[in-house]
Amino acid sequence: MADDKLAAAETEISEEKPSNPRRVRIITLSVIGGLLVLLGGAYVAGYFMTGDKVPRDTTMAGIEIGGLSAAEAEAKLAKDYAQQENATFTLVADGVDVEVEPEAAGLAVNYRDTVESSGVGRSWDPRQIWRVLTGGSEVKPIAAVDEKKLEAEVKRIASEKVDREPKNAAVRFEGTEVKRDEGVTGRTLDQKKSAAQIKDGYLVNDRIEATVAVEDPALTTGAADRFVDSWAKKAVQGPVVVDTGKGTFEVTPEMIAGAASIKAEGKEFSGSIDGDKLYEAAQPAMDELGLKDAKEASYKFEGGKISVIPSEDGSEVSKESFHEVIVPAATSDEREVEVELSGEKAKFTTEEAEKRKPREVIGEFTTSFPHADYRNTNLTLFAQHISGAVLRPGETFSVDEHIGPRDASAGYVDGYVISGGQLRKQSAGGISQGATTLYNAAWFAGLEDVEHQPHTMYFSRYPAGREATLYYGSIDLKFKNTTDNAVMITGSVNKSASGGKGSITFQIWGVKQWEIVSPEPTKSGFYDGTTIKETSDECEPQSPSPGFTASYYRIFKQNGTEIRREDKSWKYSATDKVECV
Template sequence: MSRGRQASIIVGLLVLLALSAVGVDAFISRGRIHRGVTALGVQLGGLAPVEAETRLSQEAARRLNRRLTLVGGDAAPAFTTIITAADAGVHIDVATTAVRAMEVGRSGSLCARLIERMRLWISPRDIATPITIDDAPFLSVADELSIVVEHLPVDAELVVNGGEPKVIAARKGARLNREALKHLLMDAVAGGTRDLQVTQDLQVPVDAIAPKLTTEKALKALEDASIFFSAPVRLTYRDWVADLTPDDLAQMAQFFPEGVDAGRPLTVDSTTGRELVEQRLAAIETPPVDAEIVPAVDRRSYSVIASKDGVRVNWDTLLRLIDQAALRSAPRHVAVPTETWAPRLTTLDAEMLQSRSVIASFTTYFSPANRARVNNIAQVAATLDGRVIRPGEIFSFNEAVGPRTQAAGYDEAPVIDNGVLVPGVGGGICQVSTTLFNAVLLAGLPVVERWPHALFLERYPVGRDATVSYGSQDFRFRNDSDSVLLLNVVAADDFVEVKLSGVAFARRVELSTSPIRDVVPPRSSPTYPRILVDPALAPGQRDELEPGIEGRSVSVRRSVHGPDGQLLFTDEFESVYQPKDWIVRVGG
């Protein structure tokens, strides 16, 4: 017999032997997982799927309840906290794993199955186990961690003490990398030890946040700041003269980070600057005198006392000119800019309004508990009361009220920001804009711009609120009539009333509100509330649970008819309110 024939016989016998072995293995493993198959470190060969699922469930429970020690990294403060993967909502899908294990060697063509079974004799196969994480418990754990880990970056500052500018160094911030934390926890479950007594240390993933203004830039800005205090700045108005000394300029100076690269790191602080200069310029300003409508004794006729224009300082321009003068070596001189101070009610307006009547009024109510909010509402009411809207004019709430600043008399009160209530200067003024919006609706005047609040507020008529934010969201309406309109706003401790008056103004208004739709529940719940760090609370202090609010959509349709019943126009106001989370505020 030739050697080639002998080799062929040997190969054939080996193949037959291998096939026989595979066949025997297939017979033995009928209804059971093939040998050499593992998952989560558990040998599953020879087990029925139900048995495999039981073994995997036991191992999953061990892994999910093993202690995990979370520690702070380089960018985070030093801390240690112990949790389990189960606490964070990690879930192991043992049922799918058992099914996948059973499919090994049983899928594909006959040849592929034979090859797979032969490989299992030589090299075991580990089945990938589906591991997921539930959002609610994970977010609860992540929120708790963020209280310890996260902090905002602090920009370098240039401060002025006693006329001497100094640099305060910048500090990096830290942000919890939540996506990386998810993978860290799932990887710890997938690849960790089976020993329950062993605590696994995991470094919490944190991203460093660089400050916008570094210490190096602030030191460079320090060199450019000296000219600001180098000499007095002289103010003049006709025969009036006053000097702002270097000490005055030091009190007015404010660090201006945006100007660092341009070599002008200091600017005049608008609040401090105005307070310092205002008393000196008091003699320059003359308030206007409104016209008066005086009824006769018989109340059947009226006479008008003429108005007078006033003079006032243009503060924005003045402070800008002082700023420019302080940033140059010479000349350091400013002519005080003034402007005509028009009365609210001119003689012509008063003559036109002698026979006025109320065309619409509306009142909203609020709690008197928050005194800052009550003050802000009263401040806006006083600013708007007596305003005149002439025919064809578009009234702008933001233009009429102006910036809401502490210098203008506004206090910090709750405002809506990113779906939560936070302190903000001017909080509460939307009570006035909403009341005005409703009066305008009932008067039948065209609305040019209106924005709903981000959240649904039950204290207002459904779909009939109007939020404002200086520089972005405004409330505007047009006086499309032939009559001058008079706006009166009265505020007390628990209500604000808006009245619109005009002459020969007769319109009929019909309002209809759609059913509420597109209801969206809050993302968090009373069980797993959103954790919000509140610097107003002491470290470790927890506030009461703040209820969530469902998101929803609603629309209000209006039809406006003229005095003869003809339809003048229709409009519709769509409001989409976002859901508000259940929140617990904690001190940080």
């Protein structure tokens, strides 16, 4: 029975299957058609609803602009958003905060594009119609950028606020204090990337990170700190106490700092001590121990004869020992050292001085001069300053080096000199007479003529050509001791009285090695000068004299035999007649 009912039910179902799909399709199509008509109507309605209005509920930065026309929305935003639009923002460049004015950087809000982005205006764009039908949303402000102004402002910021060259750290001594200056990292603003970052960050962030390239200095603060701790502080931590066996002395931090130098070696600092400079600075401290340098033997002229001043051997801390022992201690933790004294021997000993002792006059010359107070003063000083000078074999004598400047500080007074072919007053005028006398004494002693220059004008009281002038720093008188023995110079002056004459004499003492023959010079090739009329206050009347060539020579003889001959000549300028008008 049950089976019959089940079979009957299956028969009913089987009979309904052919008509059900058609009915479903009809219903489905009817629904879809209805929806399409509804949506189409809504879409068309949405199109006509867009018009010139901003979609409802649209905002920008919280400012309501929905339902407004484009022009109204732009005006409202320009008014209500002006403060934010023109608000300064901070550009952060490697820790440097730079305040940027939007206007200066060519930045503003493009209100038209911003309003248009909300969906204002009639359009078949489904997105825009959707916004009209469903309501608008928050829109972001769109920036307007003046690229040239932005580029110029970024360039200005780079040059004035950000860019800088790296600066090396530095270490120095100020007295005994170690001073360290920090190094500075160099930085360069990447202007292209930073401009892009400003554009992206404007209206979004009040702090915008810029791209900056950094460059460490060659000598960093770390390198300076390492050097200060490892070397500089040690150098001035305290005195170096030196035991000589005959007492102690101190090399003070002041001395060490004064002799120290600091330089760069690659990316590190290095320090050094100038041993010679430190030795010189410590000399007064060493002198207090009674140490002394070796003293060479010399000579003195007394009572018409020459005697030997004995040599003395030295007792000192030698430079070699100082460099070897004391200089390294100046930059170490070991501040107590011992050093052996050296007994430096005199190079020119008493025995050698006795052997080379000047024993006789080998050259002598005297010249006379007309009375003038300045001549008496200047020639007497000149003779006193020269007298007693000693030349060992091979040494060269120089007036400039031996006397130095001849000025008022040395006691010299004004006298007449030749300047520009005329007589003028200058300090130490007249000492050329002393130079001429000394030159002739050396000439007849057979010493080598190293440097001398005759006057440009001839003076009859001098041997023609065989005379010398002086001008400190440019014209000197030099001669060399070419003998096997020492020579000594002595000089004296017989002062003139009013209306009379004086004289100056120089003697060269030594051991006679040559017989010198030198006749009076000869004159030739005479010519005359001109007459000059001068109006200056410094004018001095001058008598004329002819110019000419002077020739002279000397013959070196030994045992009556000529060994060699020296020929010399000098051309004198004619002396112009000077009339003061």
